[in-house]
Amino acid sequence: MKKEDMTNQDLFDTNHTLAKLLFEQTTYPWEVLPKISEFIVSLGQRLPKDEYVHVGKAVWIHKSVNLPPTACMGENVIIGKGAQIRHCAFIRGNAIIGDFAVIGNSSEVKNAIVFDGAQVPxxxxxxxxxxxxxAHMGASSIASNVKSDKSLVTVHAEDGDIETGLKKFGAIIGDFAEIGCGAVLNPGTVIGPKSNVYPLSCVRECVDANSIYKKQGEVVEKTVTEE
Known part of the structure; x- marks a missing residue:
């Protein structure tokens, strides 16, 4: 995947997130990450009061959402309409959870945007x-967000490395992507829309849209069988 294919508009339909304006103000998705916290505070104050409950200092939860007593939540969080927050979910903070999204059993979300209908189950x-x-993350798949040597994260594009300037940067996962069970997405990974990652994969690269990542060095284009 080349850098020119990693823009916000290439990877996402931003009509499906409350963070649409934030994406419109940036070009590449990793530019969004440092701005999430401040954006949540600003957006939360403008959310309709007849639809969202304001909890604590900076948490807004849609009235249709049922929080289990075992869920844990930090500051700077917005949870959209119909989202499912399940047993022992940990929304650590600085997170926008989209409409009808799923944050499931013992899953942790931190400084992240989860689009409408996405699943972290x-x-x-x-x-x-x-x-x-x-997009969907299979059971026990993770987006690792810090390199083992604690150096700044680089995105390895096809046409050259991109220095992000970020010490903490997990993965960018495009619309309708499927991440297999037990897969590890290493810091700076970008997965294109409608792509699949095989279970137990260890991904350290950028995967084109409409592709299947089988293992390092083996990425194939999806084929469509016509009836």
Whole structure:
């Protein structure tokens, strides 16, 4: 995947997130990550009071959402209409959870945007990342957000490395992407829309849209069988 294919408009339909304005103010998704917290505070104050409950200092929850008593939540959070927050979910803070999204059993979300209909359902970690419209993380798949040597994260584009200047940056996962169970997306990974990542994969690169990541060095284009 080349850098020119990693713009916000290439990866996401921003009509499916409350953070649409934030994406319109930036070009590439990693530019969004440092701005999430401030944006939430600003947006939350403008949300309709007849639809959202304002809890604590900076948490807004749509009235249609039922929070289980075992869920844990930090500051600077917006949870959209019809979202499912399940048993032992940990929304650590600085997170926008879209309409009808799922944050499931023992899953942790931190400094992230989860688009409408996206799913983080079972034992997942999504840190400093973006999960696109109706994208899905299989059980125990994670977006690792810090390099082992603690150096700044680089995006390895096809046409050259991109220095992000970020120490914490997990994964960018495009609309309708499917991440297989137990997969690890290493810091700076970009997965294109409608792509699949095989279970138990360890991904360290950028995967084109409409592709299947089988293993390192083996990425194939999806084929459509016509009836």
């Amino acid at each position: 079972h034992f997942n970690y999504l840190g400093d990342s973006i999960l696109g419209f109706k």
